[in-house]
Amino acid sequence: MKLATYKDGSRDGQLVVVSRDLSTAHYATGIAARLQQVLDDWNFLSPQLQDLFDALNHGRARHAFPFDPARCMAPLPRAFQWADGTAYLNHVELVRSARNSEVPASCATDPLMYQGASDELLGPCDPVVVAREEWGIDFGAEIAVVTGDVRMGASPEQALDGVRLVMLANEVTLRNLVPPELDKGFGFVQSKPATAFSPVAVTLDELGDAWQGGRLHLPLHSSWNGRKVGICEAGADMDFHFGELIAHLCKTRNVRAGSIVGSGTVSNKAVQGSGGSMDWPKGYSCIAEKRAMETLLDGRPSTAFMKFGDTIRIEMKGRDGQSIFGAIEQEIVAAA
Incomplete structure (x- = not known):
């Protein structure tokens, strides 16, 4: 899967899942708000993100939107x-x-x-x-x-x-x-x-x-x-x-x-x-x-x-x- 962090006015941004061809994205709301959360609980959260990634690639994600790299922070805007x-x-x-x-x-x-x-x-x-x-x-x-x-x-x-x-x-x-x-x-x-x-x-x-x-x-x-x-x-x-x-x-x-x-x-x-x-x-x-x-x-x-x-x-x-x-x-x- 492919993951990005969108700017939302905060220091850590908002986690989004991005399609394989980088054309569309979907907020990961409901699964995790930040990438660090996913890394802390990888075995539980990453399969859920993978399901969303699969749905996005098959056109089944209900709230997908065009992916814009200019809106991206670093995937981890600040790291340990x-x-x-x-x-x-x-x-x-x-x-x-x-x-x-x-x-x-x-x-x-x-x-x-x-x-x-x-x-x-x-x-x-x-x-x-x-x-x-x-x-x-x-x-x-x-x-x-x-x-x-x-x-x-x-x-x-x-x-x-x-x-x-x-x-x-x-x-x-x-x-x-x-x-x-x-x-x-x-x-x-x-x-x-x-x-x-x-x-x-x-x-x-x-x-x-x-x-x-x-x-x-x-x-x-x-x-x-x-x-x-x-x-x-x-x-x-x-x-x-x-x-x-x-x-x-x-x-x-x-x-x-x-x-x-x-x-x-x-x-x-x-x-x-x-x-x-x-x-x-x-x-x-x-x-x-x-x-x-x-x-x-x-x-x-x-x-x-x-x-x-x-x-x-x-x-x-x-x-x-x-x-x-x-x-x-x-x-x-x-x-x-």
């Missing part, structure tokens, strides 16, 4: 936890090699992860509000999962059983604020503003055979100012699957229902030509990677970060060509 990993080692290696920094050996066996802000998560069409362009505004196209309860010390296989929903994310980073924060040795705060999520979150059965081994094997499309800049395969070069990411998070603590875990920037490896030159035919899912590519090829970056008025669109389509999660479509806006 937002933890973003780096499941794609190519992203780490690419960005660090451009600045002559070695990747720690432990990264090959243990994923990087940081704890992000989860008190405000943006809807798919909400603007990205930033005070200054010179902070280095960058988008970050990712996959994310929403969990149920996962106990402390769970194995990757056990942790994978805790995945309830999948969605897309735009993890915005203010790149020029990153170095001074990391130099302090205590991680990201100011350089990671609010993250945005796709209009709908979907259950694993909606992904079919594209979901295998905790990875989503479909291309993720990124368009910057209307120009396609990335069609990166989300499954191919994902070194740590979502079970491993969740297990990393719950090594020393319980993970509770309503936690969101991100994959990190979706990234594909370079292809080496016959003359030894490097190329990235799938493009990029964040500008930092593009600048790293330019540095490796030309000795310096030439692509600037985002400006006020720029737009970013992030979307994933199934093998039938239909949008699965709906699109994240945001504009960079100056803070008032």
Whole structure:
């Protein structure tokens, strides 16, 4: 099934069930008012939502209405936890090699992860509000999962059983604020503003055979100012699957229902030509990677970060060509 949260003037919005083709929706009133309620009582409430989803897809839902992504908040407008990993080692290696920094050996066996802000998560069409362009505004196209309860010390296989929903994310980073924060040795705060999520979150059965081994094997499309800049395969070069990411998070603590875990920037490896030159035919899912590519090829970056008025669109389509999660479509806006 596919679930979304409509804006209703409150902090947490109103839960709606969305049809498979994203054309119609139906309020989940009478079953659950908020998505967090469903996650807290998944085994009891999700079958009822599934029945409504089936009725909606067969035209039997009495109070269906046209689905409008612009009315959506994030599926979970505020979450108990937002933890973003780096499941794609190519992203780490690419960005660090451009600045002559070695990747720690432990990264090959243990994923990087940081704890992000989860008190405000943006809807798919909400603007990205930033005070200054010179902070280095960058988008970050990712996959994310929403969990149920996962106990402390769970194995990757056990942790994978805790995945309830999948969605897309735009993890915005203010790149020029990153170095001074990391130099302090205590991680990201100011350089990671609010993250945005796709209009709908979907259950694993909606992904079919594209979901295998905790990875989503479909291309993720990124368009910057209307120009396609990335069609990166989300499954191919994902070194740590979502079970491993969740297990990393719950090594020393319980993970509770309503936690969101991100994959990190979706990234594909370079292809080496016959003359030894490097190329990235799938493009990029964040500008930092593009600048790293330019540095490796030309000795310096030439692509600037985002400006006020720029737009970013992030979307994933199934093998039938239909949008699965709906699109994240945001504009960079100056803070008032």
